[in-house]
Amino acid sequence: MHKNILYQYLLLAFVAVAIGAVAWWLIYNPVKTFTTSLPGMDERKTGAVALQKVNIGESFTFFKTCEDIPGTRWPRFRGADFDNISKENIRLIDSWGKTGPEILWKKQLGEGHAAPAVYDGRVYILDYDETSKQDLLRCFSLANGDELWQRGYHVRLKRNHGLSRTIPAVNDKYVVTIGPRCQVMCVNRLSGDLLWGLDLASEYSTEVPFWYTGQCPLIDNDTAVIATGGKSLLIGIDCKTGKKAWETPNPGNWKMSHSSIMPMIFKGKKMYVYCAIGGVCGISAEGADKGKLLWESADFAPAVIAPSPVILDNGLIFITAGYGAGATLIQVKENGGKYSTEINAKYKPLEGLASEQQTPIFHDGYLFGILPKDAGGLREQFACFKASDTRKSVMSSGKTERYGLGPYVLADNKFFILSDEGELTIAKYSTSMFKVLDKAKIIDGQDSWGPIAITGGYLLMRDSKTLVCLDIRAK
Amino acid sequence: MQNRRDFLNLLCRGTILTGLAATTGVLAYRSVKSGNCELGSSCSNCGKSDNCSLTEAVLYRSTVWQLDPAKCIQCGRCATNCVMTPSAVKATHVFAMCGYCDLCGGYLKPDTKNISTAAENQLCPTSAIKRKFVEDPFYQYTIDEPLCIGCAKCVKGCSAFGNGSLQLQVHHDRCKNCNQCAIARDCPADAYSRVPASKPYLLQGIESKPDDKQIG
Numbered sequence: 309m310h311k312n313i314l315y316q317y318l319l320l321a322f323v324a325v326a327i328g329a330v331a332w333w334l335i336y337n338p339v340k341t342f343t344t345s346l347p348g349m350d351e352r353k354t355g356a357v358a359l360q361k362v363n364i365g366e367s368f369t370f371f372k373t374c375e376d377i378p379g380t381r382w383p384r385f386r387g388a389d390f391d392n393i394s395k396e397n398i399r400l401i402d403s404w405g406k407t408g409p410e411i412l413w414k415k416q417l418g419e420g421h422a423a424p425a426v427y428d429g430r431v432y433i434l435d436y437d438e439t440s441k442q443d444l445l446r447c448f449s450l451a452n453g454d455e456l457w458q459r460g461y462h463v464r465l466k467r468n469h470g471l472s473r474t475i476p477a478v479n480d481k482y483v484v485t486i487g488p489r490c491q492v493m494c495v496n497r498l499s500g501d502l503l504w505g506l507d508l509a510s511e512y513s514t515e516v517p518f519w520y521t522g523q524c525p526l527i528d529n530d531t532a533v534i535a536t537g538g539k540s541l542l543i544g545i546d547c548k549t550g551k552k553a554w555e556t557p558n559p560g561n562w563k564m565s566h567s568s569i570m571p572m573i574f575k576g577k578k579m580y581v582y583c584a585i586g587g588v589c590g591i592s593a594e595g596a597d598k599g600k601l602l603w604e605s606a607d608f609a610p611a612v613i614a615p616s617p618v619i620l621d622n623g624l625i626f627i628t629a630g631y632g633a634g635a636t637l638i639q640v641k642e643n644g645g646k647y648s649t650e651i652n653a654k655y656k657p658l659e660g661l662a663s664e665q666q667t668p669i670f671h672d673g674y675l676f677g678i679l680p681k682d683a684g685g686l687r688e689q690f691a692c693f694k695a696s697d698t699r700k701s702v703m704s705s706g707k708t709e710r711y712g713l714g715p716y717v718l719a720d721n722k723f724f725i726l727s728d729e730g731e732l733t734i735a736k737y738s739t740s741m742f743k744v745l746d747k748a749k750i751i752d753g754q755d756s757w758g759p760i761a762i763t764g765g766y767l768l769m770r771d772s773k774t775l776v777c778l779d780i781r782a783k
Numbered sequence: 784m785q786n787r788r789d790f791l792n793l794l795c796r797g798t799i800l801t802g803l804a805a806t807t808g809v810l811a812y813r814s815v816k817s818g819n820c821e822l823g824s825s826c827s828n829c830g831k832s833d834n835c836s837l838t839e840a841v842l843y844r845s846t847v848w849q850l851d852p853a854k855c856i857q858c859g860r861c862a863t864n865c866v867m868t869p870s871a872v873k874a875t876h877v878f879a880m881c882g883y884c885d886l887c888g889g890y891l892k893p894d895t896k897n898i899s900t901a902a903e904n905q906l907c908p909t910s911a912i913k914r915k916f917v918e919d920p921f922y923q924y925t926i927d928e929p930l931c932i933g934c935a936k937c938v939k940g941c942s943a944f945g946n947g948s949l950q951l952q953v954h955h956d957r958c959k960n961c962n963q964c965a966i967a968r969d970c971p972a973d974a975y976s977r978v979p980a981s982k983p984y985l986l987q988g989i990e991s992k993p994d995d996k997q998i999g
Contacts, residue, residue: 347899350914350922468920469882518886518920611895612886631886631944632893664944681943 362463364493364505367442369458374449377429380764384425385475385524385568386616387717387761392669394719394762399782402722402734403746409732410779411750412766413453417775420472423715423758424768424775426450427478427497431768433775434485436471443487445476447500450766453777457500463489468519470772473566475524475759477532482547484532488520490564492534494547504550506534508564513538515563517585522566522614526580528593535582537564542580542591544599554599560606562586566614574623575642577602581617583627585609588617588638590647603647608636608654615667618675620695624652630664630680632657637698653698657683660699661691665713665757670695674702674739676723678711688712690725692739705742709733715759715769724760724780729753730771732778751776839962846977848964849985852950854974857939861951862932864966871957872933872966874911874926880948880988883921888944889937890914890924906936928954947987955983 379396386392418436425432431448437460444460465471465488476485482503484494490508495501508514514536517523526533531553532545541558545551562584569582571593578593579602587606592598610633618626623642628635637652653660657680661668668677675693679686688710692703705711712728722745723735730753734745756771765781835841850861850872861872886898890912895904900914911930915923933951941949967975978985 345900345902345905345910347897347901349900351916352899353916353919466918466921469884518884611898631888 359507359510360464360489361510362461362489362491362507364461364491364507365459365495365502366462367458367460368500368502370500371455371457374451374454374456375429377450377764380426380429380450380766382424382426382761382763382768383479384477384526385423385759386667390570390619391671392667392717392759393671394717396719396763398720398765400720400722400762400765400780401782404734404748405783409748409750412451412777412779414751414777415448415453415455415775417770417773418471419467419772420470421755421758421770421772422472423475423770424448424761425476425478425483426761426763426766426768427480430456430497431777432476432478432483434472434474434476434487436465436488438471441465443472443485443491443493445483445485445493445495445500450764450777459493459495459500459502461487461491461493461505463487463491465489465520470755471520473520473522473758477525477527479527479530482527482530482532484525484527484547486521486523486525486534489516490514490521492525492532492545494532494545494550503547504545506545506550508534508536508538512536512540512543517564517566518612519566521564522568523564524568526569526571528571533569533580533593535564535569535584537562537584541584541589541601542569542582542599556591556599556601560586560604562589566612568616570617570619572619572623572625574640577642581619581625583608583613583617583629585611585613588625588627588649590640603640603649605638605649605651607649607651608633608638614665615663618668618670620670620675621673624695626661626668626670626675626695626698628661628663628668628677630662632682633662635660635662635698655699661693661701666715666759669716669718671718672739676716676718678714678716678725690716690723690735690742703738703740703742705735709742709744713755713757715757717760717762719762724762724767726750726756726760726769727753728756730756732769750778842977843960843962845980847953847955847960847980847983848958848967848975849953849978849983850951850966850970850974851976851985852938852947852952852974852987854972855935855938855951856972856974857935857942857951858971859934859936860969860971861966862934864969865933866959866961866965867957869931870933870966871954871959872951873928873931873954873957874933874935874937874949875952875954875984875986876924876926877948877950877986877988878923880946881924882946882948883917883923884945885920885922887914887922887924887941889941889949891940893940893944906940908932908934908936912937924949950986952984952986 429450435444442460444458447456492506494503530547541556543555544553565585567583569580579590589604590602592600610629613629623640625638634656636654639650641648663677664680668675690705691701714726716725721737725733730751731749733747736743751771754772758770761768767778767780909930911927938949
């Protein structure tokens with residue numbers, strides 16, 4: 309009898325414990341301290357950003373004038389032929405010599421990566437003056453660095469991996485600039501007189517890119533060609549009047565990138581090629597349909613893109629971007645006046661030629677470039693690839709010669725390659741072997757990313773705060 | 784009065800005890816003098832290292848393990864090879880080097896289309912990096928230490944696309960300071976070394992011992 313009662317109590321206790329355990333198991337939440345990561349947890353501000361009213365070209369200071377040096381021209385980003393190759397018949401140095409680099413002049417600049425354009429002995433650079441808080445188009449004498457004039461406007465900027473980062477476009481009459489916050493300015497090349505200004509953010513709802521504008525403007529037949537993003541994709545502005553000559557709609561709401569517009573002629577048709585944030589497009593650059601969208605491709609659309617498209621042969625375009633995006637080869641096709649595209653290759657930085665910041669050089673069927681940090685063993689090396697096979701390098705600078713994000717240019721059969729740290733290397737042009745002819749530390753070199761300009765035996769380069777002009781003529 | 788037998792017994796015992804004492808004394812003296820440790824200098828297991836005068840113990844007390852961010856290749860072994868779970872190695876953010884970018888290579892996956900704090904956009908597998916808006920266009924990134932497992936994904940992203948302000952460091956409030964560090968033994972970049980305990984961090988961009996305002 310007692311045994312039965314004890315047994316029943318034990319059974320009851322066991323059942324109660326079992327029920328309690330099951331209840332606890334059901335109630336207990338092992339992830340109750342977890343929080344779900346949802347959009348907006350960074351308290352990002354939404355809605356329209358209050359635009360500053362900018363009076364473009366409001367300030368002007370004249371210092372002096374200078375003599376022309378006819379024929380000295382590096383009139384825009386990547387030079388006259390958009391290829392970063394100087395074709396002048398001037399012999400350039402093979403080494404820095406016993407006395408080292410011959411620095412003709414130096415100028416202090418605002419922090420940034422904006423680089424100069426040169427036209428007939430005058431150097432143009434869009435600087436940012438942190439003291440007066442102005443975008444300043446500064447004109448210098450190429451021969452001695454004397455400042456000739458400044459044209460600018462007040463705009464508030466905060467340091468964001470540098471401030472300035474574009475190159476003016478210059479022809480015999482005009483200079484066109486785009487400022488960090490998308491203000492376009494056109495002035496008389498010689499006098500600096502203001503012709504017109506255009507605020508893309510307020511006029512075209514352009515979204516200022518990360519780290520400010522990187523797009524360098526283009527002047528084509530006295531028309532300024534600008535990729536706006538926002539309300540339009542591309543616009544053409546008459547440099548003389550400032551009036552809009554044509555406009556390309558932007559139904560996909562593509563955004564402005566750091567890439568610049570590159571002209572291309574395919575089967576006799578001239579077109580502008582632009583890599584926007586959203587995709588790549590070809591816009592008619594001539595004839596009655598000027599400004600018409602001829603083709604587009606959204607197959608390669610990274611969140612940020614700095615290098616410009618490299619126009620290869622027969623409608624093939626090489627496009628690359630950093631931040632893990634890699635590169636792609638787009639083939640443009642034409643059939644009865646209709647254009648289409650096809651992706652020939654698409655790969656990550658580990659798998660072939662890619663670039664984060666600088667645009668590769670295409671020459672004699674080969675592409676040359678500095679690979680990004682996420683390119684494995686070839687990271688930050690200067691390397692060469694056949695344009696027909698951009699996955700396999702045929703030459704590289706080796707693990708002892710790495711250049712970071714620095715610029716490079718081809719002149720007189722030599723590469724001039726600037727490292728992040730301000731060391732300028734002269735390397736023999738070759739597609740099979742990298743041979744350093746000489747190298748020298750030129751400037752302090754923090755973030756020496758601004759593209760190099762070479763003309764008339766002068767080489768212009770910069771680090772984050774100093775512009776330097778070197779004499780590189782062979783003696 | 785002792786008899787002859789007792790006297791001999793006492794003499795033998797005395798001789799044996801004296802010999803043992805002398806042997807122990809000599810061994811102890813030679814042990815200290817030559818710097819040998821009967822435990823093979825495994826100081827972290829000994830429990831007596833605070834008072835030990837052996838050279839290894841003195842060195843052990845005055846140095847700690849640390850990894851050099853300049854040598855680190857972000858292989859991910861710090862997360863898996865440490866005897867601690869989660870690892871004593873964690874990401875550390877040097878604010879002085881950070882660009883405070885909206886598009887942060889250490890926070891966002893490389894192919895992210897929408898820049899936001901949504902989980903699918905984050906590079907960190909445990910969501911240990913917190914992102915806060917500071918002012919247009921800047922964002923601050925801080926590490927939630929208990930969540931960080933030391934996988935180095937953020938460090939890799941930051942050094943590939945940014946300033947390299949995210950760096951791995953051994954956190955000494957968690958590190959057992961093993962004499963034979965399991966991570967150091969397998970580190971392919973040979974990035975680990977023992978550093979003075981008075982300067983236990985090797986952060987790039989900070990000269991001296993970091994304080995809370997400099998890192999996060």
